[in-house]
Every structure is written in structure tokens, then in C-alpha cells.
Amino acid sequence: MKSTTPLLLETRSLHFRFGQRPILHDVNLQVEPGSLYGFLGPNGAGKSTTMRLLLGLLRPASGSVHLFGHDLARHRVALLDRVGALIENPSLYDHLSGRENVEATRRLRGVAASRTAEVLELVGLTDNAHRPAKEYSLGMRQRLGLAIALLSDPDLLLLDEPTNGLDPNGIIEMRELLQRLCKQHGKTIVVSSHLISEIEKMATHVGVIQQGRLVFQGSLPDLRRLQTGRARLVVETQDAESCRNLLPRLLAGATVAAPGTLWLPWLSQEHTAALAVELVAAEQPLYGLRLEQPTLEDTFLHLTETRVAAV
Template sequence: MKEPLISTHQLSCRYGSLEILKDLHLEIPQGSIYGFLGPNGAGKTTTIRLLLGLIKPTAGSIRLFGQELERHRVQVLQRVGALIETPSLYKHLSGRDNLEVMRRMVGLKKSRVDEVLEIVRLRQDAHRPVKQYSLGMCQRLGIALALLSDPELLILDEPTNGLDPSGIREMRELLKELNQEHGKTIFLSSHLLSEIEKTVTHVGILHQGQLRFQGWVQELQKATQRASTVEVEVGNVLLANEILLGIGHAVETLDAQRLRVAVQEKEEAAALNHFLVEGGVAVYNLAFTAQSLEEVFLSMTEAPVLESSAKTQLQPVLQT
């Protein structure tokens, strides 16, 4: 198995007595789009600042490209491009001039400005002052600045924050293109699972400074299949409840005619119907509902942080 492009071991960070991160173990495979998810205040931006060497951890270690960040900081970070929150731009200058300032600072060839403008689809607007840009255009210009040095790894903090649906879609298409056509590994933080799931290949869910899930998107999708229910409308709630409890199902009474039953697979809905009818219960309606990814995310970030073996079960090992 290849060594992850980014890995952390027991990474912890405190501000005085406030613990921001605790024993964080990240593994971001090369070639992936890794969605780093969590509610506001979970510790996502702090993690990114640690990965970029902007702050020092209280404990633990960080490896980028197989090298310790603390020992090889300059060498490693030359291979990284980053956009943290809102990009810092000269609003009175054009988009091209913003890039030109950075190009001269790092000593890159002149043609690189046109190359990145083409990648982020800003070439036609490159002559306009940035103060005339939409928020989405500013975000794309920020990514262009991060791409100037042609980094292997992009670290982006909430790049869709504040964008309208059109801007979010453009950003999603851009990130996929950078990954698939330009070979960039992308570490992407967000608090919006509903949007991120359309973009990423891997997911890490952070809550109160601790990792609650890490793995392929498909692994998270499997969690939705294990968290499903059947709502049943019946003629006799008491008898239906007795029958279902008798065959080992967890049952919740919703009202005088409806029950909610926890199931493992969709096929169990037919079996429930069979048992109820055989037991003399009239079944008026039966609806299977799988928990959405958004609901799984909320359940992971609203419940108490899992400990020991239970936590480990939610962290399948990443494979490349």
C-alpha cells in the first residue's frame, strides 16, 4: 500500500486550556479528493493551519509526501498550494495583475499566468478589476494563485462558502477537473456534506476536535443502508407492536395508526408485512426510508464523540 500523501499521528492542539484537536489520525491518499467535514468550530481550519506549518501542534506529528513537516518544512510546502477562507486579493488590480504580482515574487515563467487563468476559466475576465468580480470569480482567482507554482497538493478551506448554486456548481466542476485532468490531490474542508458528496472520493468527519469517520465515500454510503426504517400504517397498533417485538425488531409508536421499525435491509420490509398479516393485523401502508448521507453526518456530529472500539468501527482503513 502506498504511503498517504498526508498523514497525521496523534495530532493535538490547544489554545491555553481550550483543546481544539485531540489525537487526530488523518490519511489522505495520493490522487484523491478528500472532503474534510465538520460543523463550524469543529477544528477544520486549525487542522489546515497545522498542515501548512502556520501553527505548531501541542503534540503529535505531520507527514507530507512521506516527510516529516517539522524537519522538511520549506522543501515540502513548495509542493503545496493553499486557499484558506477568503483569498487575499488586490481589489484595485485586475485578475491578471494579481497573478503577475505573485508570479514575480516566486520567480515563475510569464506563460504560467495565462495557463492558470485558462484552468480556472477567468481568461476572458482577466483584464477587469477584481472589485468588479463576483464572489465565485474571486474564489476561482484565489485557486489560480494557489496553482501558480503547479503544486501536487491543493489544500482548500471552505472554497464554496457564500457561493450561490451556480458558483458552487462551477467550483465543483473545477475541482474535479483539477483532480482528474491535472493530477492534483485535493484536501477540501467544508461543513456541507450535501455538496461535498458530489465531489469527493474520500471523507473525514470531524466533531469537537476528534475524527468520527474516515474512509471512502462508499463506506459512508454503506452506513445509510445500515440506518434504515420502515413506517407501517396498521389497523391495530398494539397487536402490531407485540408481533414485531416478538420477532426481535425495535419498534417506535408514532401515533394511533403508525409504527416505525428499524431494519437492516430493504428486503425486510416484505417480511414485516408478511408477519403482520399472518398475525391478523391489517396493513394499510408500508414505506421504507433509508437515512440520507446528510442525516448520517448530523447523527455523527450531534451525538457524543465515540470512544475506543466503537470509534474504531467508524474509521475503516483507507485503501489506494
């Protein structure tokens, strides 16, 4: 992370526990202004807990949360004035209509009355605004929750699994909306998700949390670079075992994946070329030699399976 950029959101050595059970351990989130930060982790890794800490709903055991350069614990109300949030399932009053649900929060925040219609329009709920929220589908509820989060035109949006319950079309719409808010309106957005595939299509930065620890944080290109280091060379031959015995130096890191297949970490183009020459020289048939790039999904799984400290 470039430490010269002023951070819009920052947690410093954040710890949290429920009773005696530790939930978060030394989490240092760093979110730059104008970024779309994907906060990734499997279910139960501590995403929602972190989101709640960012809003002052939970009090950290130690460490602090800083928004816009100010300590949240000391300026909570003033800071929350600039934050819109959607935590887990949207908090909707089923006995009220969609419009009244927006109106309830609008009154609470003291936002101009015209905003109610604007945000309903923005999420495409104008035609259904008169219907009671209990008749809304899961996707409509999610969009209404987003409308409420957008009411005050906040500089920072905290969205916890916003695509939950959306159909593929809804997910694409949500993604486009978030990207538009980020790129055109300069909003800073933190989106949590357990799906890398969803985050990689929109995020500029990524943080990966596993068992309450931040195991990766950086830009999306950083994450991609991390995976090139994990590229794999696959050798298809007649007898993998004897190949390894014949070329102990070149195939030092190789594992026998199948009787005729060798896997080895990709080192360099020269190494690959030398391997091909030597295999042929050793009179081993070379059926295939290819480079396998792990997908971002593999990288994510790798990060969240083993607890490596990447940062």
C-alpha cells in the same frame, strides 16, 4: 483505510489547543495520492484549524503532519513548494488588479512568467484580469484565489470552503474544475466543506470532523455503507401500539412514531417478509411497509450530532 497505500498526506495523532482550550483531539487524517478528499464538519468543528496545521501556519500541541512522506515541521519550505492552498477567504490585495494579484504570488514562488496568463485563463478571469480586485464579486474573488493556488501546478491542493459565495453555476464549475484536476492531472485535493451535498458529488474519500475529533474517515462507498446499516423499516397500520404488543419478538426494536406508524431498524429481507406475514396473521391491517434509506445528509448529521467513534 488500506494501510498498504502510501499516503500523500497524513497527520499522526494531531492535537491542537488555543491557550488552554483544546481545539483538535487526536486527528489522524489519511489522504491517498490522487484522491479528492472531502473534509466535512459543521462550522467551528476544527476544519480551518486543521487546514492551517497542514500548512504549518499553526504549530500542533503534539502529533505531526506528513506531506509526501516527509515531516512538515522539518521540511516546511521544500514541502510547501508542492502545495497550493486557499484558506478561508482568498487573500487578495484590493489595490492591485487581478493579474497583479497573481503576479505577486508568482514572483514569490519563482514560477515561470507564462503561468500567470495560464491560471487566469483556467479560472476564466482573463477578461477581468486588468480590473482592480476590489471590484471583483465574491465568486470572482474565490476564482482568483484558486488561480493563485494553482500557480505552481502543485501536486497537492488544500482548499478551505472553496465554494463559499459562489452561485449555483459557480459551484458546478468549481466542482467540474476540481474533478478535472484530480482525474486528468492526477492532483490530490483536500476540500473542506460544511455541506455533504457538495462533497458527495465530487469526493472519492471523506473525513468527518466533529468537535475536534475525526468521527469518520473512509471512501465515499464506505460512508454509504455506514448509512445502509441505519436503514429504517416503516410500518403503517391501524394501531401501532397493539401491533407491538401482539408481535413482541418481531417488533422488538420498534418505536411508535405515530398512532398508526411503527419504526424499526431494518434487519434483513427475511425479517421484513416474516413481519408482513405475522401482521396479517394477527389480523392487523397492513396499509404500508416500506424501507427508508437515510440520505447522506442524515448520516452526516447523525455523525456530527452524536460523538460516535466510527473509526
